[in-house]
Amino acid sequence: MDIVGSLSFPLNEGESDKIYLNKVILTDDNDLERLNIHVDVVNYKRKCTKINFTNTKSQDVIKTPVCYIDNTSNVKTTPLLVKCDPKFKKLKLSLLVKYSTGNKSLVIVKTKGKDQNLSSINQYLLSKEYNKPEIEVSQINYSDLPLEANVSDFQRIIVNDGFDSQVINDDILNVFLLQTDGTRYTHLFDFKVWIDKLETAEKLQINTQMEDKPLVDQLVDLQISDYRNAFNFILDDGPEFRQALSKYEQRIPSVQKNIAILIDELKTTENSLKRLQSSRSKIIEIINNLSKLNPILPKFNFRKEFSEKFEDIYKSFEVELKYVLSNTFNKKTLDKIKSVSTFDDEHNNELTTIKKNFENQSKDYYNWMKKFLSNDKEKPESKLLTKRKNFELSKFDYLNYLSNFLNNQYMNELFENLFKFIGNDDDEFNSHYKIYLTVLLKFNAEKFKLRQMIEACKTNDELTNIIKDNNLTIKPNFDVNDDKVVTTDNVNLIFSPIEAPTSPEFNEANSTYEKSGILYALGGKGKQGWHKEWVVVKDGELREYSDWRTGNAPINKPIPIALTSIKPLLNEKRQHCFEIITPNQKFVFQAMNELEKNNWIKVLSNARHMTNTSNLEDTSKVTKSKKLHLKLDRHTVPNSSNSGVLSPTSVKSFNLITKDYLKQVRLIPESDNHICADCNSTEEVEWISMNFLNILCINCSSCHRNMGSHVSKVKSLRLDNFENESEVLLNYVNNKLHNQYLEETSSVDKSKLNTHEQRLAYIKDKYIHKEFIVKSNDLNVVLIKSVQKIDINEVIQTVSCGADCNLNLQILKNKTDHQNISLFEYSLRKYIEIENKDKKYFIISEFLLLNGIKITKVDKDLDLTPEAFKYWEEKFNKFL
Structure with a gap:
């Protein structure tokens, strides 16, 4: 047991034998790091047994020392208190709870100060006037706890809560857990920790500025993915596209200002050079005049030697600087950059014109789409394609115009001159600069090609695919080229289609589980009718945001997809709809077209099966008006298997x-x-x-x-x-x-x-590599025999050890003829019958399918039971 821990965590328990504290977890907003206070029974009393820090992602213990402070409470049961950084303002209570009936609730109270006691907390709760900022209250009904009624043992639940570190800092945090039936409050337990002083806004600002200080440039080998991330051109409308526009718009004044300053400084340098040349001659003349007054110096040839040495120094510098001013900082190039980035006449402001066109097209398109989606049967696809093209081209033109402020012909020419200036004597400029300039040329060429592709689209589906997936879109992580170092030989891979395995197994393994986009929602934003939203599927959850331009303003709590069903919806008035059904609610969405609808359903279905339980744990702060979210960890759990006889059915x-x-x-x-x-x-x-x-x-x-x-x-x-x-x-x-x-x-x-x-x-x-398995050459033979005997455990062993599921074997069709069939077709002759169940279960076939066996269309000529044919047909349709 951690002796110091037991002396620094005062846990005061009540009379209840239904709820116990198991662990206290304090974590930051992003839940990246945790302070864990473990509690267990020691000498018939629950005490702190261990305190440590852990990395949430890896679960590794972090060797950060735990700090303590003197306990200054009026009534203190420990001499010390655990000292906690105010960034750890999310509070998780791991509880051991027994199921109980009755109309009761759990109440968590968080207060500050050393003088807080149970009596004053009771009076505050009974008053029902929760008006003190230094006291926070959260509550949840027992009926809302996901406890199993038929489990008599303790069940572990994690309660997610939090406190306001702006209010409670540089002081003691008191946490009370009580139970109430609406008339009285019963004390379950309470504890204390010390929350350190919160940094001032001024200090935080200084730290932020230090963190933002740019790092010293370092020469690194860039990968394909680095260039793809730097030179992407995402046109799919939503927060990412709108943020890109905003980022470029914010750069324009800086570009204009820096170009103007650069031109002025170069003029100053040029004038200074002229003054320097004049000064050189004057200095030599003055020194010569002074030396003439000395009777000895002229005899040393001083004037000639000084003049030559002094002029050598100046000339070397002057020649270098003249070359830089005339070639590297070419005046014509700089004038062109200035003309591109400066707007002297507001009426001829090209940027304003292009931006206005984009905004008008955006407004017109979405207004038209709202009407189109409400009754698209009366509006032809050709009209939709025309509207979409105009909108997509306006997006392209505006984004391209903005990006060209730093990526135009003249700006690139300036940087090319700078690259040559810093290059080695034996090389025009280094290979990484050559690669960069090549990428710039290809990037601009790809943009031109993308615009042509948009103009040439013949269907809406084709346009959808081009906008979402083109050579300028950031590639998926499973592209096999992503981690290749860019060289002059493979630079073409940056803007080439992805190179990835095309096997069904690979496609299944790399199915998409995340998606974001604009959808119309029935009852969206909490209002009647259909409303446009930004919808995100990530980490097994669906989130809705009312502001589709920024992805901000969440509409409701995230929907855990693992607990939902997803299916297309046939709506008489609206097309391209699908619904998500949770245990308590139904959500109806409408995509922009049928292709997008199918993509959403596919991603949601994939995400449903890949959800991590941690995603069901809401870490947001809970107030008295919001119910707490809990994570149930059931500690309760099958019957042994049975082997078959020789060659049974x-x-x-x-x-x-x-x-x-x-x-x-x-x-x-x-x-x-x-x-x-x-x-x-x-x-x-x-x-x-x-x-x-x-x-x-x-x-x-x-x-x-x-x-x-x-x-x-x-x-x-x-x-x-x-x-x-x-x-x-x-x-x-x-x-x-x-x-x-x-x-x-x-x-x-x-x-x-x-x-x-x-x-x-x-x-x-x-x-994968099966490094720890004893290799055998007769696995396939054993697999066939185990299927023949319906020896399930042996089937599992041989397949897990690497037997080939896609075997073909020969069976006797009649007295003289043989028939070649697959192992899957043969396994359909073998099934399990469950006691008291009038049904056949083809579990060997199921296990083989789980391990990648390939199935073909149902062959009615085989000698199989009707149940086997039905199972086969269902699986074939599922995997088709």
Whole structure:
């Protein structure tokens, strides 16, 4: 136990035996770093047992010393208090809670000062007048807690709350947790920590300025992705496009000012050079006159030697400077830059004209689209294409005009001269400058080509694709060229189409799980009718923003996609609609066209299956008018599998798994399913790899997702549903059994897998490279025999060890003829029958499909049961 920790965290508990404090977590706004205060039972009393800092992303312990301060409370149960940085203003309480009935609520009270006591808090709450800024109150009903009614043990929930560090700093933060039935308040526990002094606005401003100080330029090898990010030209309307316009608009005065100053300074330098030449002659003349007055110096040849030496110094400098002024800072070039960037006549201001055209086209297009989408049957596609083209071209012209302030012919000519000026004598200028100038030329050529492509579009779908995906759009991360260092030989890759594998497995692994764009929402912005919004799908959540130009002003709380269903919607009056259905609400959206609608549905469907449970944890600050959000961590959990007899058609199996998948899987005897199969962690072990049938912790599940779903298909045992064959397969989850062959030769010390990179490398070796498996040459033979016998565990082992699922085999069709069929078609002859269930379950076929077996169209000539044909047809349609 941490002795200092126990002496610095005063925990005062009430009488309740239903709720206990397990851990206090203090974190910053972005939840990047956490201060963790662990609580456990010591000598029949709950005390602080450990205090540490952790990196939230990697879960690594940060070796930052914990600081303490003297406890100056009037009534103090500890001599010290934990000192906390005011940036850690998000408060998480990990609680152990037993289910209970009744109309009760939990109340969290946060106060400042050493004199706060339970009696004054009770009086304040009973008054119902929450008007003190130094006291914050949050409340949630017991009925809203996601507690399992049939679980008698304690269940862990994490309550997300916070406090105002502008109010509570340089003082004690008191946290009280109470329970109320509406008439009285029962004390559950309270604790104290010290919140350090908040930096002043002036000091913060100084620090910010220091952080913004530009770094010294360093020569680095730039990758393809660096140039793509620097030279992108995103036209898809929304916050990113509008921010790009704003960024360029803000640069214009700076460009104009700096060019004007540069020209003035160069004129000053030129005049100074002339004065310098005149001064040189005068200095030599004066020295000569002085030397003549000396009877000895003329005999030393002093005047000649001084004049030559002095002129050499000046001439060397004058020649260099004249060359720079006439060639590097060419007057014609600078005059052209000035003419491009200076607007003397407002009536002939080209920028104003182009900007006005863009704004008018934008207003006209969206007004027209609103009417078009309400009844597009009466408006032809050709009219829409014309409107869209005009709008897209106005966007292009305005963005291009703005970007050309720093990327025009004359500005590029100036920098080319500067590059030559600093180049080596034996080289016109260094290769990285050559590459940069080549990229500039190609970038401008690609912009010209993009405008031509927009003008030449024949359909709206073609225009949609060009705007969203062209050679100037930032490429996806899975482009195999992204990390290549740019050379003069591969510079063409920067603006070339992406180069990536085209296999179905790769496409599945790199499916898109994020998207943003403009949608019309029914009842959008909390108003009746259809309203334009900015919608973002990211990190497994959908967020709506009323200001589509900036992506600000969130409309409601994020929608966790894992808990929704998504489907297209046929609306009599509106086209291109889809709906998102949550357990409590339905959301209806309309895309700009059918292609966009399908793209949204696809991304939402992908994101639904890739959601991390941490996304369901709302870290926003909670006030008394808002309910707290909780994260339930069920610690409860399956039955063992059964092997078949020699060459059966089917085998009898156990009962189907109940809906508490996590509890059932953990109850499988001698399975170690409560321990992560990859790192041996026992915390948050509630994720499953469906094609290896191993149970994982949340950190290892993240590594499995990193490998791609073509390698490991990860699902949540708490959040996802399992139906039919996939539900029956859960009975065969067995970490201990499967690791006997997956890690047979491993000597890796799992306790040293501390970082995400170490963990990922080990998991790739285990599942992709199969480094720890004893190699066998007869895996395919064993696989066929195990399917024949319906030996599920042996099927799992052989496939996990690398057997080929896409085998073909020969079976006897009649007494004389043989028939060639695939292993999948043969597996459809084998099924499981569940007790008390009148249904056949093709779990071997399901497992083979999970591991990438290819299926063809249903062949009715095969000798299969009607149930097998139905299963085959359903799977073929799903994977088509």
